Amino acid sequence: MxxxxxxxxxxxxxxxxxxxxxxxxxxxxxxxxxxxxxxxxxxxxxxxxxxxxxxxxxxxxxxxxxxxxxxxxxxxxxxxxxxxxxxxxxxxxxxxxxxxxxxxxxxxxxxxxxxxxxxxxxxxxxxxxxxxxxxxxxxxxxxxxxxxxxxxxxxxxxxxxxxxxxxxxxxxxxxxxxxxxxxxxxxxxxxxxxxxxxxxxxxxxxxxxxxxxxxxxxxxxxxSIKVAEAAKIIENTQRDLNIALINELAIIFNKIGIDTLDVLDAASTKWNFSKFLPGLVGGHCIGVDPYYLTYKSEKLGYYPQVVLSGRRINDGMSNWIVEQLVLLMAQRKINIGGARVLILGLSFKENCPDIRNSKVFDLISKLEQYHMNIDIVDPLICPKEVFKMSKLSVFSIIPSEIKYDVVIAAVAHDQFKGLSDLDWKNIANLNGVYIDLKGIVPKHISSFRL
Ligand SMILES: NC(=O)c1ccc[n+]([C@@H]2O[C@H](COP(=O)([O-])OP(=O)(O)OC[C@H]3O[C@@H](n4cnc5c(N)ncnc54)[C@H](O)[C@@H]3O)[C@@H](O)[C@H]2O)c1
Missing domain, CATH: 3.40.50.720 (NAD(P)-binding Rossmann-like Domain)
Known part of the structure; x- marks a missing residue:
């Protein structure tokens, strides 16, 4: 030069x-x-x-x-x-x-x-x-x-x-x-x-x-450069924490026996209530960026409490969801080992083919511990890439010849949001359990929703 x-x-x-x-x-x-x-x-x-x-x-x-x-x-x-x-x-x-x-x-x-x-x-x-x-x-x-x-x-x-x-x-x-x-x-x-x-x-x-x-x-x-770096990190940290709060509320409301989305709809009528939805927090931004901030903070001698507790709640959601599913299956006398499960969506978020750090993988590995038999459908992801990474096979459309014991709506792809009541009912057998993590299964069909 x-x-x-x-x-x-x-x-x-x-x-x-x-x-x-x-x-x-x-x-x-x-x-x-x-x-x-x-x-x-x-x-x-x-x-x-x-x-x-x-x-x-x-x-x-x-x-x-x-x-x-x-x-x-x-x-x-x-x-x-x-x-x-x-x-x-x-x-x-x-x-x-x-x-x-x-x-x-x-x-x-x-x-x-x-x-x-x-x-x-x-x-x-x-x-x-x-x-x-x-x-x-x-x-x-x-x-x-x-x-x-x-x-x-x-x-x-x-x-x-x-x-x-x-x-x-x-x-x-x-x-x-x-x-x-x-x-x-x-x-x-x-x-x-x-x-x-x-x-x-x-x-x-x-x-x-x-x-x-x-x-x-x-x-x-x-x-300054530091201000710009910090601005990015806090945008995602704030979102992570807001979702963590709603996830924690979903756990509490489940114990009380009320529907979280109903509560959020009611609370949202107040002008200054911020409506966030519960769900799995995966991907490489919201679930990752807070750790960049906490790393720096710990290096400077301050152990962040609020930020890390939000991360713990969000990272623990798959465990809690699987516990609720197993309870429901036991109540309906569905055999847990060998149960046929269909998971709708594998990417870390809706309408996107990105599977990196998707928490649906966490959910799957927990279901596998119960020896459930899992099928996955995701019209957007690349099946070859998933197989290379995890040995899991993924359908691009919902298999019509199988009646499932459990249906888990994990990702709100537009293709799933467009399903009719009849389409949803046809996926599982009559006693089947519908777990709705994204508020997309008709309420009268879902057995459990976040
Ligand atoms: N994806 C998002 O939504 C998003 C949003 C905002 C910020 N970010 C941030 O932007 C950055 C990039 O994210 P992304 O999602 O685009 O990642 P990505 O994995 O989609 O793409 C990164 C690309 O960088 C290439 N690469 C890796 N090492 C390289 C090197 N040494 N030289 C040249 N190329 C290299 C990879 O081959 C890949 O094609 C990350 O820091 C991420 O946190 C991502």
């Missing part, structure tokens, strides 16, 4: 952008950047190039063929892209001016942050900026969810040590959390306000203008 004494930022309108990690977050981002032709902020023409970089060649080959198995981008949207190249070739990355990192940040078996992919991606970026030949200084923006201070304490030191460059002198950093909701066709990248931040005033303005050039909903400039 040609070193420059003055901080000189790339041209906003004609910069080359590398998106590192092309999953649920990275692909829509790369596509939107490459689709935008006129800046929403300056009204000037945009002539940007986008390098979509990933280490998974299978994923890259699908994307090159215009196929996105996450269902976030359809064929027509692929055709609207311009100057977008998909690659796993590191050498191309040194052409980029702006690097946006969108790799996974899961937790490990001890529920501690697993920053392996983030560190690897940062290493890739560092090597690219070391070889970069430009008059301008590069900018690295992280979108992966991290705990507050991770960008400054983990990522920037990696870049500095590999390149021997100094942050804010030879390169700039930023953080801009992603808020997309996979499977949600209404809240998409461009119509959600984008929080932005940068390592200096100048770079934070540049980063904000960059996102503002194509995000219709506009941007919000956070006062």
């Amino acid at each position: 040609k070193r420059n004494n003055h901080s000189h930022l790339p041209d906003l309108h004609s910069c080359t952008v590398a998106v590192i990690g092309l999953g649920y977050v990275g692909l829509p981002l790369a596509v939107e950047i490459s689709k935008s032709k006129i800046s929403l902020r300056s009204a000037k023409n945009l002539d940007r190039k986008v390098i979509g970089f990933d280490i998974n060649n299978e994923r890259l080959n699908e994307l090159k063929a215009g196929v996105d198995k996450t269902n976030e981008i359809n064929k027509e949207e692929f055709l609207l892209t311009n100057n977008l190249e998909f690659t796993s070739d590191n050498s191309i990355l040194s052409k980029a001016d702006l690097f946006i990192v969108t790799v996974p940040t899961p937790i490990d078996n001890n529920k501690a942050p697993d920053l392996t992919a983030l560190k690897n991606a940062t290493t890739t970026v560092a090597k690219a900026i070391k070889n970069r030949i430009h008059d301008t200084l590069p900018i690295i923006v992280y979108e992966s969810t991290v705990y507050p201070a991770a960008t400054e304490e983990v990522c920037i030191p990696i870049i500095e040590s590999i390149t021997s460059f100094a942050c804010n002198k030879d390169f700039f950093c930023g953080y801009s959390p992603e808020r997309i909701n996979p499977g949600d066709k209404k809240h998409k990248l461009v119509n959600i306000i984008k929080v932005t931040s940068g390592s200096t005033k100048e770079s934070s303005e540049w980063i904000d203008d960059f996102y503002g050039s194509f995000i219709n909903a506009g941007t919000y400039k956070a006062s």
Whole structure:
């Protein structure tokens, strides 16, 4: 890289952008950047190039063929892209001016942050900026969810040590959390306000203008990188806790003998009651992000109580649900060992093919401990992927030739919400138990609902 004494930022309108990690977050981002032709902020023409970089060649080959198995981008949207190249070739990355990192940040078996992919991606970026030949200084923006201070304490030191460059002198950093909701066709990248931040005033303005050039909903400039990181974490932590409260209430109401959804409907008539629904909390955001916050908090000597108790309630729901099911089966004199169970939905949430960290797997493993015979139907997930991961077979439609002892409505896919009373009744035998975790089974048919 040609070193420059003055901080000189790339041209906003004609910069080359590398998106590192092309999953649920990275692909829509790369596509939107490459689709935008006129800046929403300056009204000037945009002539940007986008390098979509990933280490998974299978994923890259699908994307090159215009196929996105996450269902976030359809064929027509692929055709609207311009100057977008998909690659796993590191050498191309040194052409980029702006690097946006969108790799996974899961937790490990001890529920501690697993920053392996983030560190690897940062290493890739560092090597690219070391070889970069430009008059301008590069900018690295992280979108992966991290705990507050991770960008400054983990990522920037990696870049500095590999390149021997100094942050804010030879390169700039930023953080801009992603808020997309996979499977949600209404809240998409461009119509959600984008929080932005940068390592200096100048770079934070540049980063904000960059996102503002194509995000219709506009941007919000956070006062620092740490503030932007924390904002993301608390959005999901708050949601986790709100659901945990309703899950705990569902346990209490079950003991009292009243229906949770009836109570929520009644309470929701008050103007300031927030209606959250009970359910399994899986996936890689809501059930994971709070642990990033608690990890950081514990490192600083404070053991979070409210946040972790919410996590315990939500993680314990599958156990409690299976206990209720077994009780109901015993009351109806249904043999537990060998009972035929149909589970509707395997993904971690409705209308989305993502199975990572789905709590339905937890439910299944608990049912298997009772030697129940389980079938699963999910029209959206990829059966091959599930089989590879868990040896479970999944139907794409409800088998019509079997009458089940137990039906568990676990995920509210539109396909299940569209079932008629008769369709529901036909799934189980007359004495069958219907467990409704999502409020989608007609109330007069369900035997138990959360
Ligand atoms: N999916 C969501 O709903 C969502 C929403 C907001 C924020 N986030 C956060 O965004 C980040 C990405 O999540 P995602 O759901 O898009 O993940 P994902 O698993 O769908 O995609 C990540 C991609 O990164 C690639 N990758 C992994 N290591 C890499 C490396 N070293 N270099 C280049 N590519 C690499 C993987 O092959 C994969 O294609 C996470 O931090 C997540 O918490 C996700």
